[in-house]
Structures are given as structure tokens and as C-alpha cells.
Amino acid sequence: MASRPTSRPRSPHLFSGFLRLNYRWGPQMLVSILHRVTGDGMATVGTVLLVWWLAALAAGEAAYASFRDVFTTSTGSLNLLGWVIGVGLTLSLFQHMMSGIRHLVMDTGAAFELKTSKTFAVATMVVAIALTAAFWLYLGMK
């Protein structure tokens, strides 16, 4: 690999100069980046939390209580960290799920027409926010 010339274009080819993006911002580009950011966020923060949660549950009541204490106040409701992580992960999941469906649809060659593609990109974000709100409202109303 070291013998390969380093001047060849790389993927993703983002910059054409200092802070000069090769792309013009638009919903499709935003959704593409969101798909990556949400996937990476869930794969790192989400994975560690899921594993910690499951391991605490398997370790017993005391370990589970210390896991809960990190994210809740003494009354048992979520603290600031709990809200940030909770809403962050659910919004990430629903955004990645919706932009993932968009990936699968576009893999078939569909929805590339300019207007459709833009509407589809915006729709993934609208639906993701709606599902996140619905999830937390449902939890709150129980």
C-alpha cells in the first residue's frame, strides 16, 4: 500500500480545497451524513450501553441499581444524562431505520428522480422525529 501514489482521489472525496466542499448542501446529503453518524453513534455508545445494561441485569439487583442510578434521579425519573442519551439513541435509531429503508428502496433503482429523491430524504427526518416523539409520549403517558 505504501508504494501507491498518495495523490489519487479518495472516497468520500469531500474537499476540493481548504474548507471547500465538493458538494452543495441539500436534504439528500444531510440524510446520507445522518445515516453514517447515527449508525456510528449506535454502534459505539449504543453498544456499550446495551452490553452494560444486559450485564448489570445478569449480575443482579445491586449492579442493576447502580446502572439505573447513572441515568435517573433519586425519585426514579430520568436525569439530564438519561434524557440526552435516551432521546439521542431513540432519535438515532429511528433516523437510521428510515434512512436505511431509503437505502434499500434506492438499491432497487427507485426514487432517483430529483423531486422524489428530495421528498424521500426529507420524509425520513420527519418520520424519525415523529416516531421518537410518539415513543417518549407513550412512555410518559403510561
Place this chain on the structure above:
Amino acid sequence: MGTGTSIGRVRGLGSAHQGTHHWWHQRLTAGANLFLMLWFMFSLARLSGFDYASVHSWLRSAWVAIPMLLLVVSIFYHFRLGLQVVIEDYAHHEGKVVLMVLLSLFTVATAAIAIFAILKVALGAAA
């Protein structure tokens, strides 16, 4: 894939000698994740509470433990494939190999802990 020799095109393996397996497995797991994560979110939302007793008795059921095991396998394989692409996009030269090894270690270690924990709760004596 389209620019090689004709036998190369037939094999469809490209320069990584991997063909389309990576791409296809990312899609297969994406489909599985869609169902598993929807189930997971519904199941979480309908839990009677998030205290130890409620969550423990939830995970003890085979109807929860088995989907949870499938979820761990599908999601962890999916993000292992996904993060590989991210590394390939941004890391070059020797650092790339180190990151790939670390990624595999992270995936296998976290998956092992998650699977062990689920089995321990599901197969453990009634608390």
C-alpha cells in the same frame, strides 16, 4: 468489477477478492434489524416498568430471550460490516489494519458479554 478480464468479471470478485458479500450481508442484516429493532422498541415501550424485577422477568421469557439473541447477532454483525466501511473511507496506510483488528475485537468481546448475559438471565434459577 466491469473493467477486469472476462473471467474476472464472471467471478465478480474485484480487487478485494470479496465480491459482493459484504454489501449483500449489510442488506440482509439491515432487513433483519428492521424487524428486530421494531420488536425491541415495542417490547420496551410496553414493559410495566424499568426496575430490576420487571426487566429481569421480561428477559427470562423465551419469547424475549431468543429475539434478543437474534438481535445481538444481527445488529453486531451489521455494525461490524458498517464500521469497516467507515474505516476504509477515512483511514489509510498501516493504521487501517490496526483499526480493523480493534474493530473485530470490540465486536466479538461486546457480543460475547451480551450473549452470556442474556443466557444467564434466561437459563438462571428463578429469582
